[in-house]
Amino acid sequence: MSRRCELTGKGVQTGNLVSHSNRKTRTRFLPNLVNVTLASEALARSVRLRISAAALRSVEHRGGLDAFLAKASNDELSQNARELKREIEKKQAGATA
Template structure:
C-alpha cells in the first residue's frame, strides 16, 4: 500500500537525522494517513486513505 493521500496527493518527504555530533543520515517523513469510508452517493461506500491534515480541512469545509 503506497503512502500517499488519495485526495491531496501528499506523500513521503526525505530529510536528514542530525545527531548531537552533527552526523547526518537519511530519513523519511511519512504523512499521517487515516483510512476513512466515503459515501459515493449511489448507496455504495469506498475506503480511501486521507492525510489527517486533509481530513481536518474537509471537516472544516463541511461544517460551514
C-alpha cells in the same frame, strides 16, 4: 499500496536526522495516513479512502467529501478520487437539470 494521500497528494518526504555532534543520517518522513469511510451526500453511499489526517480535517472543515472534491484540483487527486469527483459532478448536474 503507495504512501500517498488520495485527496491532497501528500507523500513521503526525505531528509536528515541531525545528531548533537552534527552527524547526518538519511531518513524518510512518512505522512500520517488513515483508512476512513466518508459519506457522499450526492451519491447517497459511503466511500473508503486512504487519506492523511490533515486532509480529514480539511474535508470536515469544507463541509464534507462532496464540497472538498468540488473545490480540489484534479492534479492532486488520485485516480480513484478523480472518478469519484466525476460521479458526483454528474449526479449534481442531473439533479439541477
